[in-house]
Amino acid sequence: MTFPRITIDPEVMGGAPCVRQSRIPVATLLAMMAEGMSVTDILTDLPFLDEEDLAEVLNYAADAVRDRTARPA
Numbered sequence: 001m002t003f004p005r006i007t008i009d010p011e012v013m014g015g016a017p018c019v020r021q022s023r024i025p026v027a028t029l030l031a032m033m034a035e036g037m038s039v040t041d042i043l044t045d046l047p048f049l050d051e052e053d054l055a056e057v058l059n060y061a062a063d064a065v066r067d068r069t070a071r072p073a
Contacts, residue, residue: 001063005056017060019053029057 007021017026024046032042039054 001059003056003060003063005053006060019049019057022048024049026057026060029054030061033058 005020006017006026007019008015008017009021012018012021013023013025018024019026019029029042033054037045039051042054043049043051
């Protein structure tokens, strides 16, 4: 699976996966969603993003954990 909206650049945010060459890491957006922020709230705070970016963030995260065993605490 490919994720054209997710970029990894060692010179940006220490190589963390980010959205479209921005300095917004995938992990930050996932945390915002996990904390209960709505898509509308996120897009209001970060107007250069769009709904397709957030959908790709979720798909990227799902792909990252697919076929891996989670270890409960």
